[in-house]
Amino acid sequence: MWKQLIMTAGVGVLLCQGQTASASEMTPQDLVHTEKSVQQTKQQVKETKQSIHAIKTKLKQVDHQAEALRDKIEGTSKDLESIEKELVPAEQSLFAKVVSSVLPSAKAEAAEAEEAHQTLVEKKKQTSETLKQLKEEQQQIEATRQDVKTSYDEKSKQYKKQTNQLSDLKKQYEAMAPDQFLMPAEGRLSQGFGAASGQFGYTFHNGLDIAAKTGTPIYAAEAGKVTKVSASGPYGNHVQIEHNVDGQTWTTVYAHMHKVNVKLGQTVRQGESIGQIGTTGNSSGPHLHFEIHKGNYNFSASSAGNAIDPMKVAARLGGASPVKATF
Numbered sequence: 001m002w003k004q005l006i007m008t009a010g011v012g013v014l015l016c017q018g019q020t021a022s023a024s025e026m027t028p029q030d031l032v033h034t035e036k037s038v039q040q041t042k043q044q045v046k047e048t049k050q051s052i053h054a055i056k057t058k059l060k061q062v063d064h065q066a067e068a069l070r071d072k073i074e075g076t077s078k079d080l081e082s083i084e085k086e087l088v089p090a091e092q093s094l095f096a097k098v099v100s101s102v103l104p105s106a107k108a109e110a111a112e113a114e115e116a117h118q119t120l121v122e123k124k125k126q127t128s129e130t131l132k133q134l135k136e137e138q139q140q141i142e143a144t145r146q147d148v149k150t151s152y153d154e155k156s157k158q159y160k161k162q163t164n165q166l167s168d169l170k171k172q173y174e175a176m177a178p179d180q181f182l183m184p185a186e187g188r189l190s191q192g193f194g195a196a197s198g199q200f201g202y203t204f205h206n207g208l209d210i211a212a213k214t215g216t217p218i219y220a221a222e223a224g225k226v227t228k229v230s231a232s233g234p235y236g237n238h239v240q241i242e243h244n245v246d247g248q249t250w251t252t253v254y255a256h257m258h259k260v261n262v263k264l265g266q267t268v269r270q271g272e273s274i275g276q277i278g279t280t281g282n283s284s285g286p287h288l289h290f291e292i293h294k295g296n297y298n299f300s301a302s303s304a305g306n307a308i309d310p311m312k313v314a315a316r317l318g319g320a321s322p323v324k325a326t327f
Contacts (some may be wrong), residue, residue, distance in 0.1 A: 026176060026317040028219040028271030034173045035269055036142060041166045048159045055152045062145045069138050077129045180245060181221040181314040182270055183322050184254060185277060185288045189210030193309040200234065200282045202301035207253065207291035208310050214258050214286040214295065216277040220268040221252045221292070228266045228297075235289065236281025239274055240250045240297055253291035257281040269316075 190211040196203055224243035231237050235255035239262060245252040257279025262268060279286045291297075292308045299305065315322050 028182065028217075028273070028295055028317070031173070031176050031317060032269050034169060034176060035271070037081070038166065038169045038173055041162060041169055045159065045162045045166055048092075048162055049154060052152065052155045052159060055148060055155060055236060055269035059140035059148050060147055062141060063145075065256060066138070066141050066145060069134060069141060072140065073131065073134045076127060078136060079084070080124065080127045080131060087120050087124065094316055145215060149199070176317050177269060177270065178315040178317070178319060181250075181252070181292060181310070183210075183211050184219050184221045184252075184274075184290055184315045185212060185216055185314050187277070187288070188322070190285075191286055193304075193307075193311065204300065204302050204304060206299060206304060206307040207289055209287045209289050210277070211285065211287040212277050214278050216286075216288075217256055217273055218257065218268055218275045218288055219243060220272045220274050221290075222250070222269060223270045224250075226262045226266045226268065226274075227251070229260055229262065231260075231280070234282040236283065237278060238274070238281070241268065241274075249295055251293040251295070251297045253289070253293070253297065255282050255291075256287060258286070 018126045022219040135237050150193065187210040189208065191205055191209040193208060194205060220241060222241075222243040224241040226239060228238075228240035230239075235253070237257040237260055238253065238255040239257065239260060241254075243252065253275065256278055257275045258278065259274075259276040260274070262274045268274060277286055277288045283289075290310055292310050292313060293304050293306050294308055298307075300307075311322055
C-alpha cells in the first residue's frame with residue numbers, strides 16, 4: 001500500500017514509498033487496488049465507529065452501576081454509624097451488677113438489655129460484612145470501568161488512524177483516477193473518431209481503434225455493470241458496460257476482443273480487467289474498437305448519434321494526456 005502520493009500539476013508524478021514514479025508507470029491494477037483499499041478502509045472506519053458507540057454505551061452502564069453502588073455504600077455506612085451509637089457498653093457498671101443480683105426486676109431488665117445488645121452486635125456484624133462486600137464490588141466495577149475506558153481510548157486512536165489513512169487513500173485515488181473515463185488499453189491510435197472511408201459499410205467511425213498485440217489487456221473505462229457480452233456480429237467478441245457518472249447514464253463498448261473476462265450482469269471497478277485485445281468480427285488486425293455513448297448504446301453508421309469522442313472525455317491514470325501517454 002502506498003504511504004505517500006504527490007501529484008505535481010501538469011506533470012503527474014507519484015511519490016510511492018519514497019520512490020518517484022511517473023504517471024505513465026501507473027497501471028489500472030494500481031487504481032483497482034487503491035479503490036479496494038478505500039472501500040475496505042471505509043468499512044473498517046464504520047466498524048470502529050460502531051465499536052466506539054458500543055463502548056460508550058457500556059461505559060454509561062458501568063457509570064450508572066458505580067453511582068448506584070456509591071449510594072448503597074453511603075446508606076450502609078450511615079446504618080453502621082447508627083448501630084454503633086445504639087450499642088450499650090459491653091461491660092455493666094458495678095452498681096448495676098450488684099442491683100441485678102439482688103432485685104429480681106433489675107435482673108430481668110439486665111437480661112433484656114443484654115439481649116438487645118447482642119442483637120445490635122449481630123446487626124453490626126452483618127452490616128459490616130455487607131459494607132465490605134459492597135466495597136469489594138465497587139473495586140470490581142472500577143476495574144471494569146478502567147478496562148472499558150482503556151478500550152475506548154484504544155478504539156478512538158484506531159479510529160483517528162483509520163480516518164487519516166482513508167483520507168490519504170482518497171487523495172491517492174483522486175490523483176490517479178481520470179476525471180471521467182479511463183483509456184481502456186495501451187497501444188497505437190490506428191483510427192480516430194469521425195468521418196470514415198465507408199469500409200465495412202459505415203461512413204462515420206463512432207469510436208477509437210487502439211492497435212496492439214493480441215492478448216493486450218483491456219480495462220473497464222469506468223465502474224459499472226456489464227449489460228452485454230456477445231461473440232457475434234461485426235464487433236466479434238464484444239462487451240458493453242453501463243455506467244452512472246454524477247447521475248448521467250453512459251455506455252462504453254469494447255469490440256473485436258480476443259478474450260472476454262466478464263459475464264453479463266457483473267459489476268466491475270474502473271481499471272478492472274475485462275478481457276484482451278484481438279481481431280474478431282470485422283477486423284483487419286488486432287485492435288480494440290472503443291466507444292463511449294452518452295446514454296444507452298445507440299449506433300449510427302453515418303453519424304455520431306449519441307457517441308462521444310473518447311479523446312475528449314478519457315485519459316490515462318494520473319490525468320496524463322491520452323494522446324501522448326496512451327498512443
